[in-house]
């Protein structure tokens with residue numbers, strides 16, 4: 001199994017880069033942001049709880065996140081591997097992910113951390129906001145999202161650096177250049193996996 005987490009500030013290109021990786025490596029795509037927006041669209045109790053927090057640019061509680069992640073994994077029992085986009089975002093979520101991987105008898109292979117200056121993030125998201133219809137793509141909320149990222153999410157990186165599975169990626173380059181680098185890392189991780197051969 002190949003399991004990847006895409007990490008980075010709002011607007012870093014996590015969603016954009018996920019598309020290639022998911023197709024190329026046949027991974028189950030788990031974007032906590034997309035899952036939450038679906039819960040909101042469906043006006044589920046969980047979506048109703050998350051709505052105002054997302055609108056303000058805050059982080060939704062770890063309890064809500066664990067519920068949506070577990071449900072998605074349970075709904076896809078035959079997954080070939082996972083691509084997590086925007087998860088984990090807190091230490092608690094990092095430990096939850098460890099536990100989930102352990103239960104599935106697997107582990108996270110790599111955390112790909114896209115780095116870019118805040119002003120580039122703001123510019124990208126303001127541009128995307130013109131067509132995306134995402135209510136959290138306005139400058140005040142974008143700044144709050146970046147503050148949350150700096151305060152609560154960046155510290156999680158040290159957990160993965162200590163494990164030796166964190167890759168720092170320059171996210172300021174073109175989409176194609178970033179894709180090439182991520183693809184090379186993923187392909188290399190796949191090569192490290194043991195071969196299962198049956199002789200008869």
Ligand code: AP5
Nearest residue numbers: 010011012013014015016032033058060086124128174175
């Ligand atoms: P989420 O949906 O995860 O949003 P985000 O992390 O803020 O990231 P974005 O989706 O805005 O950006 P992205 O990095 O995917 O960039 P994209 O590829 O679109 O979360 C939303 C909210 O949900 C959070 O604020 C929080 O409230 C809640 N939430 C979600 N997960 C949570 C969790 N685990 N715990 C707690 N709360 C959670 O690219 C952006 C734009 O840039 C696009 O227009 C794209 O075309 C362009 N672009 C991309 N790459 C490049 C490039 N290389 N060059 C030029 N342009 C580029």
